[in-house]
Amino acid sequence: PFNFVADPIGLAAGNFTYSRDDLSPGVGLFPQRLTFSRIYSSSAKNQDSVLGKGWAHNFSVTAKVNSDGYQGMGEDSALDAVAALVEMKASSDLLTDASHPIEKLVIATLGQRWFGDQLINNTVIVTQGLNGEVFVKLPDGSFNPPPGNSSKLILNGDGTYTYDTVHHNSMHFNSSGNIDTYKDANGTQVNYSYTGSNLTSVSNGFWRTLNFSYTNGRISQVSDGARTVQYGYDANGNLTTFTDTLSKSTTYGYGLPGQITQIFYPSFPST
Incomplete structure (x- = not known):
């Protein structure tokens, strides 16, 4: 379910991208x-x-x-603007009465207040890695997916969310908004465990588990029980070293915090 770009330069924004598979049990x-x-x-x-x-x-x-007012007024889809269109039409009809009866003014004011409320907490952003999808809440409580997306987002009775794809894969999110289970169309389930907001383990039904360790709020190592990879950071919190399962290190250099300017691989550690 996770899509990563292969071209290191984004054609739309010109941003530099880099991806790596660090550990892969199974x-x-x-x-x-x-x-x-x-x-x-x-x-x-x-x-x-x-x-x-x-x-x-x-x-x-x-x-x-x-909360996203632009989305609520139809930035991406006319369906997202249903509340805005209904309120504008109703208020227009009420305020065209030349006698301006007080009850119509009150109703129009309440309608405008209702519309304002529809723009508060009106979207849910589902993020996977660095990719985000914006689902817009409609007046009936359902969610309209982004253009070109057939996935469904469902608000459960306990306040949690479930994300279903057209291929019948589903993700359930806990009360903090973090994924806690993934299930594919064949019933294979992946479980996610947390300590606070930190992901501590990911496991499936095939006896495969990834365990995550943290130092000062950063991932310091990931292990599958037999193999371990490690991560190091500088004083600014930049990821500077990755050490693979063979104890070979890749280092990253930065110009500004978060801005990679150099990558040194184990085969050429200084060039």
Whole structure:
């Protein structure tokens, strides 16, 4: 379910991107194989994460409530603007009465207040790695997906969210908005465990588990029980070293915090 770019330069924004698979227990594809992948984008250099500024990983999947007036007024879809169109039409009809009866003025005012309320907490952003999808809440409580997206976002009775794809894969998010289960169309389930907001383990039904360790709020190592990869950071919180399962290190140099300017691989550690 996670898509990473292959071209290092984004054609639309000109941003530099970089991705790497660090540890991959299991065989086949996700969810049978639990590949831990990192992705960097220079356009996200001001966004901090457990891997440092500009970085994200594929098991970081969230559903967060947000307010977006532009979306609520139909920036991406006319369906998103249903509340705005209904309120504008109703208020227009009420205020065209030349006698301006007080009851109509009150109703129009209440309608405008209602519309304003529709623009508060009216979107849910589902983020996977550095990619985000904006779902807009409609007056009936359902969510309209982004253009070209057939996935469904469902608000459950306990206030949590479920994300269903057209291929019948589903993700459930806990009360904090973090993914806690993924299930594919065949019933294979992946479970996500947390300590506070930090992801501590990812496991599937094939006896594959990834365990995450943290130092000062940053991921310091990831292990599958037999193999371990490690991460190091500078004083600014930039990810500066990655050490693979063979104890070979890749280092990253930065111009500004979050802005990668150099990558040194184990085969050429200084050039």
